[in-house]
Amino acid sequence: MIPLTHSLFVGALLFTLGAAVVLLRRELLFLLMGLEIMFNGAALSAVAAGQHWQGAEGQVLAIFLMAITTAELVVALILVWLAYQRFQAICVDDLVALRDGRSEDSP
Amino acid sequence: MSTWLWLIPGSPFVGALTIALLGGRLPAARLPWFACAAAGISALTVAAAWLGGAAQEPLRQTLYIWLAVDGWQPSVGFTLDRLALVMVTVVSGVGFLIHVYSVAFMDKEAEQRRYYFYMNLFLAGMLVLVLADNLLLLYFGWEMVGLCSFALIGFWYRDPVKAAAGRKAFTVTRIGDTALAIAIFLLFVQFGTLSFDVLFPLGEGDWEGATAVALLILVGALGKSAQLPLQVWLPDAMAGPSPVSALIHAATMVTAGVYLIARTHPLFELAPGVQWTVAAIGVLTIVYGASCALAQHDIKRVLAYSTVSQIGYMFLALGCGAYALALFHLATHACFKALLFLSAGTLIHSAGGEHHIGRLGELNAGSRTVQLCFLVGAASLAAVPFFTAGFYSKDAILTAAWVAPVGGLLWLFAALGALLTGVYIFRVYLTVFHRSAEPLLRPRGRLPTPIAVPLLLLAALSLSVGFLEFPEGSGGPHTWSTWLESELDLAKHPEHHTTRVLQALSALMAVAGIALAFPLVRRERAGKSLPWQSFLQTGWRFDALYARLFVQPYHRTASALARWVEQGLIEAGLNGLTRGFWVMAAGLRRGVEFGSVERGLTFLVVGLQRGHAMLSATQNGLLSRYAVSVTTGTLALLGFWLFWPWGG
Amino acid sequence: MPWLTVLIFLPLVGGAWIWVRANGQVEYARRGALFVTTVELVIVNFVWLVAEPGGDGYLYIERHAWIPAVGIQYLLAMDGLSLVLVLLTALLGPIAVLVSWNAIQHNWPAFAFLLLASQAGIMGVFLSFDLVLFYVFWELMLVPMYFLVGLWGHERRLYAAYKFFLFTVTGSLLMLVAILGIYFVHGEQTGNNTFDYFQLLNTDVSGTRGMWLMLGFFVAFAVKIPLFPVHSWLPDAHTEAPTAGSIILAGLLLKTGAYGLLRFCLPLFPEASAAFAPVGMALGVVGILYGALLALVQEDMKRLIAYSSVSHLGFVVFGIYAWNLHGLSGAVILMLAHGVTTGAMFALVGMLEERSKTRQLSEFGGLLSPMPRLGAFLLLFTLSSMGMPGLANFVGEFLVLAGVFQHAAGLGVAGALGIIFGVVYLLWMYQRAMLGALRRERRWVDLKRREMVSLGIFAAAVLWLGLYPAPFLDILQGPLGVIMESGPHLSTGEVSGGQ
Amino acid sequence: MxxxxxxxxxxxxxxxxxxxxxxxxxxxxxxxxxxxxxxxxxxxxxxxxxxxxxxxxxxxxxxxxxxxxxxxxxxxxxxxxxxxxxxxxxxxxxxxxxxxxxxxxxxxxxxxPLSGDEIWVSVGPKAVGQSLFGTYLIAVEVAAILLLAALVAVLYLSRRSRP
Amino acid sequence: MANDLVALLPFILLAMGGCIVLTLGVWRRYVSTWTMTMVTLSFLVASAVAAALWTVPQQVGAMLVIDGMSLVFTLAFTLGTAAIVLLAYGYAPTQGETRDEFLSLILFGTLGMALLASTKNLLAAFVGLEMLAVPLYALVAWRPSRPGAVEAGVKFGILAGFAAAFFLYGIILVYASAGTLDLTGISSSDVEDRMLTAAVILVLVGVGFKLALVPFHMWAPDIYQASPAPVTAFVATVAKAAALAFLIRLLSLQLPHVWEDLLPVIGLLAVVTMVVGNLLALRQQNLKRLLAYSSIAHLGYIMVALAAGNDLGRDAAIYYTVVYVIMNIGAFGVVAAVAHSAGDRETLSDYSGLGRRDPALGVAMGVCLLALAGLPPTAGFMAKFLAFGAAVDADRVALAVIAVLNTALAFFYYLRILVVLYKERGMVSVPRANGTIRIVVITATVATVLLGVFPGWLLNINYLNNG
The missing domain is CATH 1.20.120.1200 (NADH-ubiquinone/plastoquinone oxidoreductase chain 6, subunit NuoJ)
Incomplete structure (x- = not known):
């Protein structure tokens, strides 16, 4: 029998690794993969919690999670693709047109 | 009669208002006469008051309550008692005469409207000052005359020097005024009222604050009356037209200080130290003024210093408790000094604005009448015994000084002053009217009536007023002091024979002074080219010796005084004060306004801008950075809650 | 008739009407504005004449529920104190229009609207007796003023407008917190949540809490007055504002601060204010002397007058914190006097500027001969400003000092020194501008009839206040007496080490 | 194991x-x-x-x-x-x-929460289905619409340009 | 069940509307944009009407609760969205592209919001949040050929996903610690362990991202800048309000004890958000970015109200949120009105003289800005007044003072815009703003003032009647 904390910890580690990918990698696709890992860490936690409480809600959560993150991912992917198509943007560094300009002098 | 009391100040006030508002509509030629009429009505009312019994019983009139706060209700109200009656008579009488004189004197001036507006206003203010039944109203008049003085000194404002003189006068007297104001506040706080009627009976108790208040009032009086050390403005005030000098800076306004002290004398009697200070300042000023007068070449400046010196006598009298005598000298001085100023003004006028006595002499500007008038005035000033008013008033003061504490010293100084008075005024007289050379100008014809009449009237008064009060022990009547006795205490007198000696000595002083003037003038006229030996050769050895031993050192001392004390110490002091203000203000502006305050602001603004710039730099468009920020926030919130003491 | 509501909303509605209807017609706008302000003045005078104090000493009260959920009411009232300030507000209205007649070059309709709106806001401040309503008007009057300065001002108008707005708004927002504070304290004590001034008067706020709340109010008022360290906005705003703006700023806006002290700081927090009084008086003195000294070194006439305002308002604060009937009466009279005098001075400088396009004293000199009328008026107001007896300021200054001397002679002397300083800088200004030789040859035109009228009104007011202030003092005694009673009576010498 | x-x-x-x-x-x-x-x-x-x-x-x-x-x-x-x-x-x-x-x-x-000796249970598809279409019915409906929305979004974005 | 259907009518109408508009797209040739807009509008209004007819309070199904709060917010969302639809119709840069897809996405998004405002189930909240977010990814990048559109979409998509991960993880941890996703269940069970609060903090992060609280705010200016103005308005106003509605319900109605635990955390967020938001706005020259920073600061003020932790704070937060929506719709409406076909006018100087050229728009913008700044008698003032009042009431005076000082600071940049609006030298040309935009702007302005003068309309609603 796996203690809840252990499985949650695995989920937390996955979540953290996903975050690490988002934070450390620059390629947009990697970022999306990082997000996937984060979501999966969460899903693991959900299922683990469901196991702990012995209810269906954990799994329901995981299923919703899959459906909804997929929807989100798809839209994000198409945007990444658009970015590549229009600007040949692969990395986050290629998308820095929107930013604070240098403040002009004002009273 | 009481119901018409308001007319005394009211008539010139209404005159002033009319000139201000409707002056443009009046024909220019009528304007002076209109102003004269306003002054005349005032003088007539005073005359009517004499007849109407003011000499016996004080007249009172309250016009309205000025302010009413917390049960305190200072009114706009007048009291015409004997003290006030004297003042009112002098002010309205001399004032009227000078108005008349101005008609001719100022007839070529462009801005007569302004002139007469201020003259009338001044008269009104001065009359309010002396008629006021409470200190607050007195202060009102006090300030009003100061203002008019300022405006009239600077009448020829296009000349910056003259405009500056006006400002100087105003500023310096304002120092005195503020002291007076503080005194008023202290009195108010102590007694809850400022009305003379209520105040002074109260003031006769034992009150510790009396000294402070008396001192403050003294400072106020010193400022207005141009006594040491606040005398500096008066000589400069001669920048104004001569009638102004005569009216304001000789006859009336400068004596307001004397009036004030006489009015508040119960207070001074509670503070004997201060009273003695009054006397001491008086004598010092006498000598100071006289010595300075000795060294002047500008005729009006001589007269100005002379005024300073003469008011010193009045202060001496006040300091000795001889209030009636102070007032007596005030009256006589008003006559002869006005006379002198008006004569001098006529001279200057006809000499085309020349002030230098030497050149006036060369120009031979004065006609016979003027010379005569000036002589009468000078004699009265120098206190030529027996037939001049100045003699009677000054002599009595000298006698009274003897019995004051340290009276011998006071007397000595005063007598010295008397001597010098003779010297300097006759130096002027001689220089201007007695020449050896042929005159450059022919004397003009007859004087215009508006000038001649006041001159002659004043001359007559300068000779006659003295008979109101004969010296102690002379057997003559003491009309003046007896009459005023009910309001002002009588002066104490020394023993009979001492009095006699003193009287003799003072008479001698006056004559000696005049006598000393002759060699002085002669020496002067010779200028530097005249060697000392020639004096000796012509047989005026005594004079020469005297001159060498006495006059010349005095001359030197006087000019040194003029130079060092006047311009050096005091002028520098005043300048220093002004400069000090300026530097302080500039320093404040630099240090605080643009420094701390503005810098604090700038610091804040720059800080905010830095903050903005730093934060703005984080908005660099980099996706990863944004994610980092989100993570940081999460960590911070979680950590804040998990690891902070108050965390769950 | 709900006269108080009329007083507040007539200018606002009239202004909006003008703005919308004028359609760019200058003549329509300025005549309309003149008309509205004159009607306002007439109404105020009418209200004054028919006023009869009710049992509680208030001449008029209007009370309607507004936001009952949080205890906010539409509560207007007028007592003597409000009345005199409302009078001043109404008086300055037509004058502000008159002096702007030709001076405002563009967009008169909007200018008229903003001018009238600020007048409405100030009326509201003087008449509101619900703290939230008061705050609403308090902020409301800033906005039009901001625009008046920012759009019609001089060279550095934006800087000045920002500074003005940010300073005052910071102060007043702190006041908002204090208002909320006293609201909740009152709610805690009585279970009755209300912003009603009359009820809040019964709140017992003592100790440190009272002090903090009082300071919250004080900061807002101190900025408006303005007192020494927070005065920095004033010279800029006054200098850069158009003439009418300067008149309203100096004549009315500064008064709202002093009014606030009188109306709110003292009665709501008597204990804290009593403890604070020595500091308040000291700040007053510092303001007096500091303003006077700074005025001395100004080259710009408007700046000079602005600093003189700092000095005069120092006197007002001085009198208020003396907290006796003399001091309070003097403070209020001085408020009126300062409003009139300084308003007139700004009007004069505005007229000079219209003629010469400059305000620098060094550019003037000897103007008395080409412009004797202007010179005479300037002298009159200068004299009033320096406390010449018989003119408006004297009465106020005298009473203030009389009040202060009862507590602290030392401070009183310091205040009296301020009078000397005043003479120095004002005469210096007058001399430099008017006397001496004519420095600039140009076609100087003396005052025209319109200008004479506006200055004449000022002059009449100055003389009235100086020679016969009794009517104003009379109607003030009631309300000021209430303020007196609200406080713990200060025994002499307790306040400061004077006497 | x-x-x-x-x-x-x-x-x-x-x-x-x-x-x-x-x-x-x-x-x-x-x-x-x-x-x-x-x-x-x-x-x-x-x-x-x-x-x-x-x-x-x-x-x-x-x-x-x-x-x-x-x-x-x-x-x-x-x-x-x-x-x-x-x-x-x-x-x-x-x-x-x-x-x-x-x-x-x-x-x-x-x-x-610590779980000392819990029993291992398998929650089968039936239980999950009941929960999904019972309690979470509305959420399922919304999720369906969400997928539709995603579809719309992707279709719009992937279109080259409007005729 | 019939009752439930009636109660669900507003949601159903929104979903139906989306589908119908999509369907209309099939007959592209024959159905004009105007018609589609009107259809959308009518569904939104119908939804609003249906919501107005709700009997409150009631429980619908297992996940929804209909009470005063849901009523106010649903009305705000539907009507706000209606305003945005009108803005979009008149908006030049996306002219002709705000048709079926756009409108249906907007309607679906609104459905998500309505769900968020009424749910008491965390899972439903997640669904609602994503229902709102996913359409937004596309809306932000609408007409991808516009400069920055795609970049904004990518950034928004990835970052929102990142934040959603935290949100989701938080929900799951809540479930792990409490065993249920139903908020009522959580609050009734005596779970008071630290994990629950920590989990709620993670949820807070997810919501905070949507609200653009500092430090989760960095996306906001970029996305606001690049989105079409109506979408910006959508993201900035109703979308945020939806997240707020959920937060308010989560904290104040359902998890009061967690709320109490979190007060320091919320206070901290409030302070940082206000200060940073205002500082960032201080010298910003790009109007849309400036409004973004300003809205960040505003969320800080709302957090002040929530940090008070009392009923007044809750009411203040609700009032503030509604007012915030109206004011910002007004402000962004002006931006939309003056946009030219190539894109928005962005820098401040593009707006100079607007008030002179077009007095109505100028006054509207002025009033909205002053309301944002918090000047009486606008609703912006009343909102701040209540928010700060709540803080003072809760004895969090320091928080109130910081908020007040921030408000003062904020005046600086609002005034800067105002001055620009009335500068003498105006912009070259003002496009004749489409009537629909004008109507929206003016309505928002009037509502801003009316709600300020009569705040009782919102304050008298009893929010706390969850059965």
Missing amino acids: YKLIFYLTAVIAIGAAGAILIVRHPVHAALYLIASLLALALLFFLLGAPLVAALQVILYAGAIMVLFLFVMMVMDLRPASNERLALPKGWRVPTLLVAALAVELAVVVFQA
């Missing part, structure tokens, strides 16, 4: 996820991701969620990863030859953050 498999699988899932951090080629990353996801599916199964485990394999490892690979193909991504993966600029702060995140999440997770 059960525990061993669980922990071993967990290590695989974590290891594969960690590999994504350091691999250079996107396709490699995608493969590691698939490995991780499959390991997860096993974990789900071990935790008594067979339905989710199945869906994980089908949906994630199948559909989504194909999408990823498809996009990669379209984008024609390949790294410059034999280039070592450099640490990104400013790696220190994110690394620290990640470490801190791990610590804090661990702290949080170890607050979880």
Whole structure:
């Protein structure tokens, strides 16, 4: 029998690794993969919690999670693709047109 | 009669208002006469008051309550008692005469409207000052005359020097005024009222604050009356037209200080130290003024210093408790000094604005009448015994000084002053009217009536007023002091024979002074080219010796005084004060306004801008950075809650 | 008739009407504005004449529920104190229009609207007796003023407008917190949540809490007055504002601060204010002397007058914190006097500027001969400003000092020194501008009839206040007496080490 | 044995996820991701969620990863030859953050209710289905609309331009 | 069940509307944009009407609760969205592209919001949040050929996903610690462990991202800048309000004890958000970015109200949120009105003289800005007044003072815009703003003032009647 904390910890580690990918990698696709890992860490936690409480809600959560993150991912992917198509943007560094300009002098 | 009391100040006030508002509509030629009429009505009312019994019983009139706060209700109200009656008579009488004189004197001036507006206003203010039944109203008049003085000194404002003189006068007297104001506040706080009627009976108790208040009032009086050390403005005030000098800076306004002290004398009697200070300042000023007068070449400046010196006598009298005598000298001085100023003004006028006595002499500007008038005035000033008013008033003061504490010293100084008075005024007289050379100008014809009449009237008064009060022990009547006795205490007198000696000595002083003037003038006229030996050769050895031993050192001392004390110490002091203000203000502006305050602001603004710039730099468009920020926030919130003491 | 509501909303509605209807017609706008302000003045005078104090000493009260959920009411009232300030507000209205007649070059309709709106806001401040309503008007009057300065001002108008707005708004927002504070304290004590001034008067706020709340109010008022360290906005705003703006700023806006002290700081927090009084008086003195000294070194006439305002308002604060009937009466009279005098001075400088396009004293000199009328008026107001007896300021200054001397002679002397300083800088200004030789040859035109009228009104007011202030003092005694009673009576010498 | 498999699988899932951090080629990353996801599916199964485990394999490892690979193909991504993966600029702060995140999440997770001797239950598809279409019916409906919305969005964005 | 259907009518109408508009797209040739807009509008209004007819309070199904709060917010969302639809119709840069897809996405997004405002189930909240977010990814990048559109979409998509991960993880941890996703269940069970609060903090992070609280704010200016103005308005106003509605319900109605635990955390967020938001706005020259920073600061003020932790704070937060929506719709409406076909006018100087050229728009913008700044008698003032009042009431005076000082600071940049609006030298040309935009702007302005003068309309609603 796996203690809840252990499985949650695995989920937390996955979540953290996903975050690490988002934070450390620059390629947009990697970022999306990082997000996937984060979501999966969460899903693991959900299922683990469901196991702990012995209810269906954990799994329901995981299923919703899959459906909804997929929807989100798809839209994000198409945007990444658009970015590549229009600007040949692969990395986050290629998308820095929107930013604070240098403040002009004002009273 | 009481119901018409308001007319005394009211008539010139209404005159002033009319000139201000409707002056443009009046024909220019009528304007002076209109102003004269306003002054005349005032003088007539005073005359009517004499007849109407003011000499016996004080007249009172309250016009309205000025302010009413917390049960305190200072009114706009007048009291015409004997003290006030004297003042009112002098002010309205001399004032009227000078108005008349101005008609001719100022007839070529462009801005007569302004002139007469201020003259009338001044008269009104001065009359309010002396008629006021409470200190607050007195202060009102006090300030009003100061203002008019300022405006009239600077009448020829296009000349910056003259405009500056006006400002100087105003500023310096304002120092005195503020002291007076503080005194008023202290009195108010102590007694809850400022009305003379209520105040002074109260003031006769034992009150510790009396000294402070008396001192403050003294400072106020010193400022207005141009006594040491606040005398500096008066000589400069001669920048104004001569009638102004005569009216304001000789006859009336400068004596307001004397009036004030006489009015508040119960207070001074509670503070004997201060009273003695009054006397001491008086004598010092006498000598100071006289010595300075000795060294002047500008005729009006001589007269100005002379005024300073003469008011010193009045202060001496006040300091000795001889209030009636102070007032007596005030009256006589008003006559002869006005006379002198008006004569001098006529001279200057006809000499085309020349002030230098030497050149006036060369120009031979004065006609016979003027010379005569000036002589009468000078004699009265120098206190030529027996037939001049100045003699009677000054002599009595000298006698009274003897019995004051340290009276011998006071007397000595005063007598010295008397001597010098003779010297300097006759130096002027001689220089201007007695020449050896042929005159450059022919004397003009007859004087215009508006000038001649006041001159002659004043001359007559300068000779006659003295008979109101004969010296102690002379057997003559003491009309003046007896009459005023009910309001002002009588002066104490020394023993009979001492009095006699003193009287003799003072008479001698006056004559000696005049006598000393002759060699002085002669020496002067010779200028530097005249060697000392020639004096000796012509047989005026005594004079020469005297001159060498006495006059010349005095001359030197006087000019040194003029130079060092006047311009050096005091002028520098005043300048220093002004400069000090300026530097302080500039320093404040630099240090605080643009420094701390503005810098604090700038610091804040720059800080905010830095903050903005730093934060703005984080908005660099980099996706990863944004994610980092989100993570940081999460960590911070979680950590804040998990690891902070108050965390769950 | 709900006269108080009329007083507040007539200018606002009239202004909006003008703005919308004028359609760019200058003549329509300025005549309309003149008309509205004159009607306002007439109404105020009418209200004054028919006023009869009710049992509680208030001449008029209007009370309607507004936001009952949080205890906010539409509560207007007028007592003597409000009345005199409302009078001043109404008086300055037509004058502000008159002096702007030709001076405002563009967009008169909007200018008229903003001018009238600020007048409405100030009326509201003087008449509101619900703290939230008061705050609403308090902020409301800033906005039009901001625009008046920012759009019609001089060279550095934006800087000045920002500074003005940010300073005052910071102060007043702190006041908002204090208002909320006293609201909740009152709610805690009585279970009755209300912003009603009359009820809040019964709140017992003592100790440190009272002090903090009082300071919250004080900061807002101190900025408006303005007192020494927070005065920095004033010279800029006054200098850069158009003439009418300067008149309203100096004549009315500064008064709202002093009014606030009188109306709110003292009665709501008597204990804290009593403890604070020595500091308040000291700040007053510092303001007096500091303003006077700074005025001395100004080259710009408007700046000079602005600093003189700092000095005069120092006197007002001085009198208020003396907290006796003399001091309070003097403070209020001085408020009126300062409003009139300084308003007139700004009007004069505005007229000079219209003629010469400059305000620098060094550019003037000897103007008395080409412009004797202007010179005479300037002298009159200068004299009033320096406390010449018989003119408006004297009465106020005298009473203030009389009040202060009862507590602290030392401070009183310091205040009296301020009078000397005043003479120095004002005469210096007058001399430099008017006397001496004519420095600039140009076609100087003396005052025209319109200008004479506006200055004449000022002059009449100055003389009235100086020679016969009794009517104003009379109607003030009631309300000021209430303020007196609200406080713990200060025994002499307790306040400061004077006497 | 059960525990061993669980922990071993967990290590695989974590290891594969960690590999994504350091691999250079996107396709490699995608493969590691698939490995991780499959390991997860096993974990789900071990935790008594067979339905989710199945869906994980089908949906994630199948559909989504194909999408990823498809996009990669379209984008024609390949790294410059034999280039070592450099640490990104400013790696220190994110690394620290990640470490801190791990610590804090661990702290949080170890607050979880302790389960001493729980019985292992498998919650089957039926229970899940009942919950889904009972309690969470509305959510399911909305999720359906959400998918529709995503579809609309993708269609719009992928259109080249309006006729 | 019939009752439930009636109660669900507003939601159903929104979903139906989306589908119908999509369907209309099939007959592209024959159905004009105007018609589609009107259809959308009518569904939104119908939804609003249906919501107005709700009997409150009631429980619908297992996940929804209909009470005063849901009523106010649903009305705000539907009507606000209606305003945005009108803005979009008149908006030049996306002219002709705001048709079926756009409108249906907007309607679906609104459905998500309505769900967020009424749910008491965390899972439903997640669904609602994503229902709102996913359409937004596309809307932000609408007409992808516009400069920055795609970049904004990518950034928004990835970052929102990142934040959603935290949100989701938080939900799961809540479930792990409490065993249920139903908020009522959580609050009734005596769970008071630290994990629950920590989990709620993670949820807070997810919501905070949507609200653009500092430090989760960095996306906001970029996305606001690049989105079409109506979408910006959508993201900035109703979308945020939806997240707020959920937060308010989560904290104040459902998890009061967690709320109490979190007060310091919320206070901290409030302070940082206000200060940073205002500082960032201080010298910003790009109007849309400036409004973004300003809205960040505003969320800080709302957090002040929530940090008070009392009923007044809750009411203040609700009032503030509604007012915030109206004011910002007004402000962004002006931006939309003056946009030219190539894109928005962005820098401040593009707006100089607007008030002179177009007095109505100028006054509207002025009033909205002053309301944002918090000047009486606008609703912006009343909102701040209540928010700060709540803080003072809760004895969090320091918080109130910081908020007040921030408000003062904020005046600086609002005034800067105002001055620009009335500068003498005006911009070259003002496009004749489409009537629909004008109507929206003016309505918002009037509502801003009316709600300020009569705040009782919102204050008298009893929010706390969850059965």
